[in-house]
Amino acid sequence: MLSKKAQIFNAAATLFRQKGYAATSMQDIAEKMDMKAASLYNHIDSKQELLRTILMDVANDFIEGMAAIKSSALPSNEKLKELISLHVRLTIANPDNMALLIGDWTHLDETHKKNYLSLRDNYENDFRKILKQCMKEGYLKKVDLEIALFSILSTLRWTYSWYSKQKNRSQLDLEADLYKCLIEGLKK
Amino acid sequence: MLSKKAQIFNAAATLFRQKGYAATSMQDIAEKMDMKAASLYNHIDSKQELLRTILMDVANDFIEGMAAIKSSALPSNEKLKELISLHVRLTIANPDNMALLIGDWTHLDETHKKNYLSLRDNYENDFRKILKQCMKEGYLKKVDLEIALFSILSTLRWTYSWYSKQKNRSQLDLEADLYKCLIEGLKK
């Protein structure tokens, strides 16, 4: 049984995803929890806290995952494979939170938004380095690095949005199929 | 010189993209136009009209583009290439409107949302058919159709978000590089 606080965070995440942060009222969240809006404040500090906590939790999962991959002894092409796996794993574990990470970070207050963007930049830099190494070491073609990076990231980031309709798919299958599409290419 | 109405639509699109539809107030739009919020209503009917019109304009561009490609005599692999071109062209022409199409359709009122989703479904179906044909005719490997489809669509749809930072890139270069990443594959 989840603590009430945890339940509130889950309810918020679901609603934030459905209607967006700005369009979700504390009443909406309260209603989903079968209580009055004011009562929420016995458990949480503010609406912002809800957004920030949910968001930072996922962000940290990514940061930790990236750190583990970076410091591993794997060859760069295996690291790339591990990155795909990381995204798939976290997406499957919690698509709602993932949706927030991708779409609602704009509603963080100015201070936390800056912080979030700097973390995201770091993550993208690490990703870029691994991709670059893959090209350098001859695992990948030398196509435009930025386009390759954002092409891969776009797909990985948007997995949550169609995974909801495709739940009958194992994590491993998903990883393998994404690897084919993103890395090996579709052309015969 | 753009009509005042057109200017308002542009201001709205920019702000909607920056802060999201729900978090953008009529005051915000008015401020950007150097006028009072109430005066906006001499030119437009409602906030919803702003969202709906912007959104449907881009949606129609896509629908028309798809119709032209569908009815063309091109082989399926060339159709696929044309689809990439269509997305790139419309994205470059107006990244703000594209952002709305991808991210803010949720804020359409119930009736128009249903309509929008049905249009989007049709578009995805047409896209899927072309992709399937490419596989059938041996241009593409027979990987999972859904994953291939959404992998391509994710990247094409998100192009707007990083094109803003990469403006010094010609349409043709972008199309070619995306084709390489999405279709030919990165693996050596």
Place this chain on the structure above:
DNA sequence: TTATTTAACTAATAATCATTAGTTTTATAC
């Protein structure tokens, strides 16, 4: 110039918002 339309303004409305204060009920500890 005068008449008419267009588009700006001010002011007000009624709704909704996040949040606080104060109170009552419920659950826990002794």
Place this chain on the structure above:
DNA sequence: GTATAAAACTAATGATTATTAGTTAAATAA
């Protein structure tokens, strides 16, 4: 069973919201 703490409630606050009504200024047509 009584005391204490946790968590629900009601009520209110003050801000912001989209939009309307009514009025004035600016631009256009005659």
